[in-house]
Amino acid sequence: MTEPVQIGGGAPAVSLRGITRRFEGGVLTLENLNLSVQAGEFLAILGPSGCGKSTLLRLVAGLDHPNSGEVHVGSREMPSRGGIAYVFQDPHLMPWRNVIDNVALPLELRGESKSRRRESAKAAIEKVGLADASRRYPNQLSGGMKMRVSLARALVTEPELLLMDEPFGSLDELTRQMLDEQLYALWQERRMTVLFVTHTVHEAVFLSSRAIVMSRRPGRIVLNHQSDLPEMRGAWIRTEPVFMQECRVLYKALEWGSA
Amino acid sequence: MRKSWQVIWPPLVTFVLLHILWEEIVRRLGVPAWKVPAPSDIFRAAVDRWGDLLTATAHTSTAALLGFGLSVLVGLIVGIALSSMKWIERAFYPFTVFLQTVPLVAIAPLLVLWLGYGLASVTVSAFIVSLFPVIANTLAGMRSVDPGLRDLFRLYGAGPIRTLFRLKLPAALPNVFTGLRIASGLAVIGAVVGEFVAGTFDQQGLGLLVQSASRNLQTPLVFAAVAAASLLGLALFAIVNFSGYWMLRRWHASART
Numbered sequence: 001m002t003e004p005v006q007i008g009g010g011a012p013a014v015s016l017r018g019i020t021r022r023f024e025g026g027v028l029t030l031e032n033l034n035l036s037v038q039a040g041e042f043l044a045i046l047g048p049s050g051c052g053k054s055t056l057l058r059l060v061a062g063l064d065h066p067n068s069g070e071v072h073v074g075s076r077e078m079p080s081r082g083g084i085a086y087v088f089q090d091p092h093l094m095p096w097r098n099v100i101d102n103v104a105l106p107l108e109l110r111g112e113s114k115s116r117r118r119e120s121a122k123a124a125i126e127k128v129g130l131a132d133a134s135r136r137y138p139n140q141l142s143g144g145m146k147m148r149v150s151l152a153r154a155l156v157t158e159p160e161l162l163l164m165d166e167p168f169g170s171l172d173e174l175t176r177q178m179l180d181e182q183l184y185a186l187w188q189e190r191r192m193t194v195l196f197v198t199h200t201v202h203e204a205v206f207l208s209s210r211a212i213v214m215s216r217r218p219g220r221i222v223l224n225h226q227s228d229l230p231e232m233r234g235a236w237i238r239t240e241p242v243f244m245q246e247c248r249v250l251y252k253a254l255e256w257g258s259a
Numbered sequence: 260m261r262k263s264w265q266v267i268w269p270p271l272v273t274f275v276l277l278h279i280l281w282e283e284i285v286r287r288l289g290v291p292a293w294k295v296p297a298p299s300d301i302f303r304a305a306v307d308r309w310g311d312l313l314t315a316t317a318h319t320s321t322a323a324l325l326g327f328g329l330s331v332l333v334g335l336i337v338g339i340a341l342s343s344m345k346w347i348e349r350a351f352y353p354f355t356v357f358l359q360t361v362p363l364v365a366i367a368p369l370l371v372l373w374l375g376y377g378l379a380s381v382t383v384s385a386f387i388v389s390l391f392p393v394i395a396n397t398l399a400g401m402r403s404v405d406p407g408l409r410d411l412f413r414l415y416g417a418g419p420i421r422t423l424f425r426l427k428l429p430a431a432l433p434n435v436f437t438g439l440r441i442a443s444g445l446a447v448i449g450a451v452v453g454e455f456v457a458g459t460f461d462q463q464g465l466g467l468l469v470q471s472a473s474r475n476l477q478t479p480l481v482f483a484a485v486a487a488a489s490l491l492g493l494a495l496f497a498i499v500n501f502s503g504y505w506m507l508r509r510w511h512a513s514a515r516t
Binding site: 061062063084085086088090092094095096105106108109110137138139 | 405407408410411412413414415416417421425426429430432509510511512
């Protein structure tokens with residue numbers, strides 16, 4: 001047993017070592033990728049489309065397996081894969097269930113009692129601001145509301161590790177900014193580890209405590225950047241000079257990685 | 260209320276007009292009733308032989324309903340089994356297509372050989388013709404499950420039984436009902452054709468009534484029996500359609516008008 005590579009102090013919540021993923025047909029998506037994430041970090045993952053960001057998340061979730069290399073999830077603070085939640089690009093709700101039953105799904109699959117499920121689901125729905133819509137069906141919700149339901153479903157298990165794959169990518173700018181602000185507040189309150197894939201620099205800067213930028217396929221990490229923004233953030237921070245400065249750093253790395 | 264009336268009256272007017280036209284043509288040309296009866300002849304025959312028609316319809320609907328019920332049961336089980344493993348589907352699905360191409364009239368004598376004359380053979384005949392659409396549509400529905408939800412079930416460690424009942428079956432329901440709608444009409448046809456070959460006179464169904472009436476040149480009664488068979492198919496279709504609407508009304512586009 002060798003110790004996983006660490007950046008900074010404390011035990012890593014997620015560590016990837018020498019990950020290579022080649023898909024059928026020979027497409028090399030990730031090549032010898034190393035990444036270590038500390039418990040409680042909010043890590044934004046940026047990169048051009050097709051660079052293997054989603055693959056990276058699927059590997060961490062155990063939904064996909066590398067051709068070579070090792071994926072470790074868990075630490076003293078976060079013992080196993082049981083504490084993982086995943087938010088996909090699209091809401092992926094069950095159209096035959098109303099909001100509350102959609103949100104309760106993870107608890108149901110874990111075999112928790114009905115009353116516990118209801119209670120936790122209600123709390124999660126309130127957290128994302130959908131209390132009034134809990135009896136509605138997905139086809140009666142707007143795109144932003146559906147994404148909130150998807151977020152509530154991820155939060156209902158109180159996950160230690162939250163994997164998010166461009167969750168707000170299909171929403172309009174204003175809705176996205178609002179959801180970013182709510183997500184950041186939730187993270188400040190709960191301090192779970194978050195891996196957040198996005199293709200939007202502003203979103204990455206606003207949310208993350210650290211950002212990595214990946215190159216074109218096969219994806220490699222071209223920048224590993226600790227955020228200079230203060231912990232206290234709100235809508236106001238988007239117009240501060242330090243925010244612009246952060247954006248510039250990431251844009252440059254993106255440009256360099258896409259070249 | 261007004262809306263349903265708007266749906267009902269145009270076909271009703273068409274129906275009445277067509278029958279007036281039919282009546283007029285038959286009367287003017289003096290076509291004999293044993294060749295083409297006028298609507299009034301058919302109506303009279305239906306009233307005169309009301310009892311026979313009713314018991315025949317009852318016998319046919321028993322066989323059709325039993326055959327349809329078997330199709331639902333077997334079709335769902337086979338559809339689920341086929342979708343559960345890729346190799347099972349590859350090995351067996353091509354053979355289920357035979358069900359669709361099998362000439363029922365040709366194998367009905369075999370059914371008589373194995374099961375004898377009567378209800379059992381007629382039921383199996385209804386079952387064979389109505390089975391394939393249930394299998395094919397169940398399979399299509401189970402294949403169309405949202406891959407994101409499948410991942411989610413995997414992530415939360417759901418086993419195959421839970422995944423089947425909480426995800427695959429509900430997701431397949433709209434397709435399953437498409438299959439049931441097709442199967443309901445086919446079951447009645449299968450029963451009537453089955454009766455041609457395997458029916459018995461002590462349990463005379465519509466198929467046999469059509470046969471004996473046409474042999475005796477009671478053509479108006481043939482038309483009345485055919486109309487009864489069509490109405491039976493329509494009724495079964497309506498029941499299936501309404502149950503589908505009831506179960507899907509909250510979430511599926513097919514149940515919204």
